[in-house]
Amino acid sequence: MNASLHAELRVLARIWIALLALAASTIGLALLPLGKGNAAAALVIALAKAGLVLAWFMELRERYPVLRATCVLSAAMLFILAALSAVDYLGRAPATLHDTVPAVDRPSAPFTPR
Amino acid sequence: MSTLATQGSYLQDGYTLKSWLLTHDHKRIAILYAVSITAFFMLGGAAAGIMRLELVTPQGDLVGDDTYNKLFTAHGVIMVWLFLIPSIPSVLGNFLIPLMLGARDLAFPRLNLLSWYLYVAGGLLTVAALLLGGVDTGWTFYTPFSTMFSNTHVILTLFGVFVTGFSSILTGLNFIVTVHTLRAPGMGWFDMPLFVWANYATSIILVLATPVLAITLVLLAAERLFGVGIFDPALGGDPLLFQHLFWFYSHPAVYIMVLPAMGVVSEIIPCFAQRRIFGYRMMAYAILAIAVLGFLVWGHHMFVSGQSMYANMVFSMLSFLVAVPSAIKVFNWLSTLYKGSIRLAAPMLYALGFVGLFALGGLTGLFLASLTIDVHVTDTYFVVAHFHYIMVGGAVMAYLGALHFWWPKITGRLYPEGWARAAAILVFFGFNLTFFPQFLLGYDGMPRRYHSYPPEFQVMHVLSSAGATILAVGYLLPLCYLGWSWFRGQPASPDPWHARGLEWQTSSPPPTHNFAVQPPGGRDPYAYPDGGES
Amino acid sequence: MNDSLSILSPAASAFAHRTDTLFLTLAGLALFILLVLAATAVFFCIKYRAGSRASRAGVPLDAPRLEWTWTIAILLAFLALFAWSAHDYSGMTKASADAEPIYVVARQWVWTVQHAGGRREIDELHVPAGRPVRLLMTSQDAVHSLYLPALRVKQDVLPGRYTTLNFRADVPGRYPLLCAEYCGTEHASMAGGLIVMPPEDYARWQAGAAIEDGLRRQGLALFREHGCVGCHGRGSTVRAPSLDGLFGRRVALQDGSAVVADENYLRDSILVPAKQVAAGYAPVMPSYAGQLSEQELTALAEYLRNPGATPPSESQHP
Amino acid sequence: MNAAAGIDADRRYRARLGMWVFLATELLFVGPLFVGYAHARLSAPDAFVQAARHSSLWLGSINTLLLLTSSFTMAAAVAARRHGALSATRRLLTLTIALGLAFLAIKGFEYAHDLSEGLLPGPDFRAPTGTEPGAAQRYFFLYFLCTGVHAVHLAIGLVLLAVLRSRIASDADAPLRGEITALYWHFIDVVWIFLFPAFYLVGRAS
Ligand code: HEO
Ligand code: HEM
Ligand SMILES: [Cu+2]
Numbered sequence A: 001m002n003a004s005l006h007a008e009l010r011v012l013a014r015i016w017i018a019l020l021a022l023a024a025s026t027i028g029l030a031l032l033p034l035g036k037g038n039a040a041a042a043l044v045i046a047l048a049k050a051g052l053v054l055a056w057f058m059e060l061r062e063r064y065p066v067l068r069a070t071c072v073l074s075a076a077m078l079f080i081l082a083a084l085s086a087v088d089y090l091g092r093a094p095a096t097l098h099d100t101v102p103a104v105d106r107p108s109a110p111f112t113p114r
Numbered sequence B: 001m002s003t004l005a006t007q008g009s010y011l012q013d014g015y016t017l018k019s020w021l022l023t024h025d026h027k028r029i030a031i032l033y034a035v036s037i038t039a040f041f042m043l044g045g046a047a048a049g050i051m052r053l054e055l056v057t058p059q060g061d062l063v064g065d066d067t068y069n070k071l072f073t074a075h076g077v078i079m080v081w082l083f084l085i086p087s088i089p090s091v092l093g094n095f096l097i098p099l100m101l102g103a104r105d106l107a108f109p110r111l112n113l114l115s116w117y118l119y120v121a122g123g124l125l126t127v128a129a130l131l132l133g134g135v136d137t138g139w140t141f142y143t144p145f146s147t148m149f150s151n152t153h154v155i156l157t158l159f160g161v162f163v164t165g166f167s168s169i170l171t172g173l174n175f176i177v178t179v180h181t182l183r184a185p186g187m188g189w190f191d192m193p194l195f196v197w198a199n200y201a202t203s204i205i206l207v208l209a210t211p212v213l214a215i216t217l218v219l220l221a222a223e224r225l226f227g228v229g230i231f232d233p234a235l236g237g238d239p240l241l242f243q244h245l246f247w248f249y250s251h252p253a254v255y256i257m258v259l260p261a262m263g264v265v266s267e268i269i270p271c272f273a274q275r276r277i278f279g280y281r282m283m284a285y286a287i288l289a290i291a292v293l294g295f296l297v298w299g300h301h302m303f304v305s306g307q308s309m310y311a312n313m314v315f316s317m318l319s320f321l322v323a324v325p326s327a328i329k330v331f332n333w334l335s336t337l338y339k340g341s342i343r344l345a346a347p348m349l350y351a352l353g354f355v356g357l358f359a360l361g362g363l364t365g366l367f368l369a370s371l372t373i374d375v376h377v378t379d380t381y382f383v384v385a386h387f388h389y390i391m392v393g394g395a396v397m398a399y400l401g402a403l404h405f406w407w408p409k410i411t412g413r414l415y416p417e418g419w420a421r422a423a424a425i426l427v428f429f430g431f432n433l434t435f436f437p438q439f440l441l442g443y444d445g446m447p448r449r450y451h452s453y454p455p456e457f458q459v460m461h462v463l464s465s466a467g468a469t470i471l472a473v474g475y476l477l478p479l480c481y482l483g484w485s486w487f488r489g490q491p492a493s494p495d496p497w498h499a500r501g502l503e504w505q506t507s508s509p510p511p512t513h514n515f516a517v518q519p520p521g522g523r524d525p526y527a528y529p530d531g532g533e534s
Numbered sequence C: 001m002n003d004s005l006s007i008l009s010p011a012a013s014a015f016a017h018r019t020d021t022l023f024l025t026l027a028g029l030a031l032f033i034l035l036v037l038a039a040t041a042v043f044f045c046i047k048y049r050a051g052s053r054a055s056r057a058g059v060p061l062d063a064p065r066l067e068w069t070w071t072i073a074i075l076l077a078f079l080a081l082f083a084w085s086a087h088d089y090s091g092m093t094k095a096s097a098d099a100e101p102i103y104v105v106a107r108q109w110v111w112t113v114q115h116a117g118g119r120r121e122i123d124e125l126h127v128p129a130g131r132p133v134r135l136l137m138t139s140q141d142a143v144h145s146l147y148l149p150a151l152r153v154k155q156d157v158l159p160g161r162y163t164t165l166n167f168r169a170d171v172p173g174r175y176p177l178l179c180a181e182y183c184g185t186e187h188a189s190m191a192g193g194l195i196v197m198p199p200e201d202y203a204r205w206q207a208g209a210a211i212e213d214g215l216r217r218q219g220l221a222l223f224r225e226h227g228c229v230g231c232h233g234r235g236s237t238v239r240a241p242s243l244d245g246l247f248g249r250r251v252a253l254q255d256g257s258a259v260v261a262d263e264n265y266l267r268d269s270i271l272v273p274a275k276q277v278a279a280g281y282a283p284v285m286p287s288y289a290g291q292l293s294e295q296e297l298t299a300l301a302e303y304l305r306n307p308g309a310t311p312p313s314e315s316q317h318p
Numbered sequence D: 001m002n003a004a005a006g007i008d009a010d011r012r013y014r015a016r017l018g019m020w021v022f023l024a025t026e027l028l029f030v031g032p033l034f035v036g037y038a039h040a041r042l043s044a045p046d047a048f049v050q051a052a053r054h055s056s057l058w059l060g061s062i063n064t065l066l067l068l069t070s071s072f073t074m075a076a077a078v079a080a081r082r083h084g085a086l087s088a089t090r091r092l093l094t095l096t097i098a099l100g101l102a103f104l105a106i107k108g109f110e111y112a113h114d115l116s117e118g119l120l121p122g123p124d125f126r127a128p129t130g131t132e133p134g135a136a137q138r139y140f141f142l143y144f145l146c147t148g149v150h151a152v153h154l155a156i157g158l159v160l161l162a163v164l165r166s167r168i169a170s171d172a173d174a175p176l177r178g179e180i181t182a183l184y185w186h187f188i189d190v191v192w193i194f195l196f197p198a199f200y201l202v203g204r205a206s
Helices: A002-031 A036-057 A065-091 B017-021 B026-054 B065-101 B109-131 B145-149 B154-181 B194-226 B239-273 B280-296 B309-337 B346-369 B371-377 B381-411 B417-443 B455-488 C014-047 C064-093 C199-225 C228-232 C263-271 C294-305 D009-043 D045-052 D057-082 D086-116 D133-166 D174-200
Strands: C100-107 C110-115 C120-122 C124-128 C132-139 C144-148 C153-157 C163-168 C173-179 C192-197 C250-252 C258-260
Touching: A002 A036, A002 D057, A002 D174, A036 D057, A036 D174, A065 B194, A065 B239, A065 B280, A065 B309, A065 D009, B017 B026, B026 B065, B026 B109, B026 B381, B026 B455, B065 B109, B065 B154, B065 B194, B065 B239, B065 B381, B109 B154, B145 B194, B154 B194, B154 D009, B194 B239, B194 B280, B194 D009, B194 D133, B239 B280, B239 B309, B239 B346, B239 B381, B239 D009, B280 B309, B309 B346, B309 B371, B309 C014, B309 C064, B346 B371, B346 B381, B346 B417, B346 C014, B346 C064, B371 B417, B371 C014, B371 C064, B371 C153, B381 B417, B381 B455, B417 B455, C014 C064, C014 C163, C064 C163, C100 C124, C100 C144, C110 C124, C120 C124, C124 C199, C132 C144, C132 C153, C153 C163, C192 C199, C199 C228, C199 C294, C263 C294, D009 D045, D009 D133, D009 D174, D045 D133, D057 D086, D057 D174, D086 D133, D133 D174
Parallel strands: C100 C132, C124 C192
Antiparallel strands: C100 C110, C110 C120, C132 C163, C144 C153, C144 C173, C173 C192, C250 C258
8 A cells, every 4th residue: 555655656756846847947948038939938838837737636637538528628718718809809900090190188087996 | 315205395394594594405595596586686677667767758857867877787787697697597407407317406505505695695795786876887897987987886796796606606516516426327418308408508608607707807896996907998908808808708698598598498398299309419419509609709799899800700600600509499499399289388388488589589689690780780779679589588488487387396386377378478478569669779770778869769669668567567477476376376296287307206396305216317308198109 | 772661760871771781681581480480380389289189190209301401501591691791891891092081089978070171070070972981089088989870880989099980971961970889977968960961062161170270370379479388388497287188178276176178267267367276386377358359369269279289380181 | 446445436526526617617717817918918018028027036936836846745645645644644734735835925025025116006006117107017917916816716725725634534524625625726736837937937038
């Protein structure tokens, strides 16, 4: 029994080391000037770390496909929210003619929050 | 489960207030919900009544602009979050899902009670906001009006809706886990009644969409408190981001309101046609398809909002797609009448009324999904008519139908059939008279949220208000005769309609633990004489 | 389509007629479908009422072939409807290069319109008939929505951003102009008129702007001559309130009250400055009573309505 | 099924499914904040990055280390309890709680520092030099909201852990409870895994 516990702990420790390594690498990469690559690298590494935590610490590798489906479905919905909003945001025509439109000012502090 | 045979019904399991307020029994919690949502329905209805009265004359003479704005906001907030969203799931879903699955209770009975308390707390917070002077943002809370310009009790209302949202989430979670883990031994997914399917799909939406609303409300409140945030254009924020987040919840929310209604109708029609539902599998798939596709179309509320025209095209097309499974369902309900043995009892009248009004409301949804028509009629009474057709004509009809259908099971009493039929017919006509003129008003250019309007619209408004009076009577009638029958009605047998679902196999009203012996799974919930065997 | 279809409100553009056509087609289709559905339901309810003698042999439990047929048929019908409306819509959003630009600023609860020729108007929108128009719109506060029912168009007007609305009105006349996006207390009265004029009339109407402009330029000249700039100008050393954007605003006064800076306030401030002193300023302004004629006062007021918009020279923006 | 004593497989499945569905809602609760973040960053790429430099890289990195480690100790505690190693479980839980508290302490210190710099959005906001005030306010609005929501979750997690620890031996349900609490704790870790690069690593390369 103790032997199997030790085996289990060894696996978990390995995941932990991997996580720390990934954390170190994401900090390292953030310090290098990669332009747009910085954001991409940060995202990819974060996804990898999350994957490790989900699969091992949260035991998603185990039996129950329904648990995996729950995880995937919710992530998919979040993705849909981002993706279809992006279709709007990135597809908007650039606002032109700024300077010809009368300047706009707004009343300041028109209310007290309730 | 051994001594159940001698036990009384769940209603006899204690008469004290405490035995109700601390109960973990899903059936009693359902009753708690029924009472509280009825109270909120009256409140929301009262607001609607005053609005209809105001709109009888073109001048804003009965109530002023400010009051009117607060009325439609209160009406929308109450009807959507405190009445319609919890209605069928929390009352009938709570009561029936364990019975239909052959289970003793939901998966997490204590969570179920907590969910009711959250609902009541959220409701009271919202009502408190109304008592303190009201809110005037509309149920949509569009920013920057709600964050920077409205001088009313926005934050309290947001908090009320936020808390109510968690009640929804917990109910959804409970249903999902119940359906996955508490089906009677041997009951496969396709042995479940469509009512359970519908509530299962609804729960998926509740669980995945409601948190988005919750965090959006937090963002709104924070923005109002700090005077900065991500929506405020004054500092480079984007009000359309709010609209995206709001409708990402609120479009799926309309399917939260209608899917359970579809589930109800899918039980009532086979029973009163005494035949199996037509195309059971297709119906189940259509329910799931609506739930999932419903997440893809929210942008159709934003066609003139300044959203990019590519997004408009995409959302318009997806809106047409989401209508396909609804159409399938309409055809299948009608096909279920074919070669049945039809009795036009009160629940059946409500169910057929639902099909008709949902079809008309849904078809006008297609008008709105068409870009150029929506550009003209968005934010007019056409939209008001569209959603009332589905929500009031459809979902409320179905809720009333369900109350009648399962009334003998819930209370152990029969209601007076003549009165019930009269009320169903009255509601149908009153409803059409109230809301059909609004389609014409809308296309002629009458904007919504106006307390005064040009005189040429008066005729239609008067018709609409007259209809609302009839509708109000139609809604009050069931309250009276159902209340009467609770005490004086004839005792009901376990299965007064000759229905086949598991819930009819136990006594009326059911015992606390639902079934005397664990019923077998794997039986056909639609094993009617005309459909089951032949 | 023509106006004999009186169930619909008058349509004043070709685009409005196209929208009406789509609407009426859809309405016909919906009516037809509803009638078929209702007829079927009634027929079944009678023929198969409980106890009737109609044959119940061979009840279909499902009919996959039939179900898939109608599913696909509906899908195709829906896609056709989408294509139709999307086609019309892309026509509507296309801006034509020679469109007349008109600027619209919305605020609670008025519409301010400025034409390229310099003419300004409030709660009214004059446009030439038969010529493409492009509205460029923004809001100073909440979201509003400019709605022209006779043209079957509307577009939300957002703060911090410009939205555009393209249309061509064809039939001269006066039509409603409404706010369709709820924007606060007086939302329902944020209304006005769309005036479609024959192009010659529109040109003449635009020329009215020249008079107005002349007045404003005279006002600017007076503002300089009488030394107003000395104190109220940008680089001035004397502490006096800036008059940019003053008009129409609430002004807090020394005595704790507040007034709206309308024409009368301006007039009083010039003639009897000590009467209403703006909070936070010393009462140092001299009176100009007797130095300015009524006409000159009007010119000053006209200038002060919007000092920023006054063209400094003869040159006009395009 | 697992050899774990006393947990009947059905109940274990039900509890875990319940927790997972709850975590799904949690994902959609915090997710929109990231959508808002992406929007704010895309709308003003340079100004946003400039503002982001004013978060504390050191404290953020240390907190990342603490939280990742606490996730490991939590997972180890679950494994130990499953194998009946009670005292090891208790020690690992203590360690997890300590790491969580340390995280909160550092976070609190960081907040205090931010507040003293006038970085709380609102009327008294002082934009750090070299940043555009609007974008800076929006960055710090999101920063406070996201890390605040995260910290609240973490505090709730700590309460759950404390309860769990006090009952670890007496309660027959403890192994199951432990697994469920662990799922929640790991989820908090996952959220931080995304918050860290989003708020601490932006704009460091220059
Ligand atoms: C329960 C509520 C509910 C439901 C189920 C629906 C269902 C639909 N809705 Fe509606 N809606 C609802 C509630 C609302 N809608 C709104 C607004 C709204 C808008 C934006 C309007 C605007 O503000 O400009 C659009 C475009 C739609 C489209 C649709 C479509 C395409 C469907 C489809 O799902 C309908 C599918 C059903 C059909 C199609 C009928 C049956 C089919 C038959 C009979 C088949 C035969 C047909 C053919 C062959 C053509 N809705 C608003 C306004 C919110 C606000 O602004 O305050 C609300 C509350
Ligand atoms: C008794 C029957 C009802 C009547 C007479 C009625 C009437 C009205 C009226 C007059 C408006 C205002 C339109 C406007 O000014 O824009 C309105 C809005 C609304 N109603 Fe109803 N209503 C009824 C029932 C319901 C029910 C049961 C619901 C359930 C969901 C509902 C949901 C709404 C919503 C969401 C709005 C929009 C509120 C807003 O714009 O903020 N109504 N209704
Ligand atoms: Cu919708």
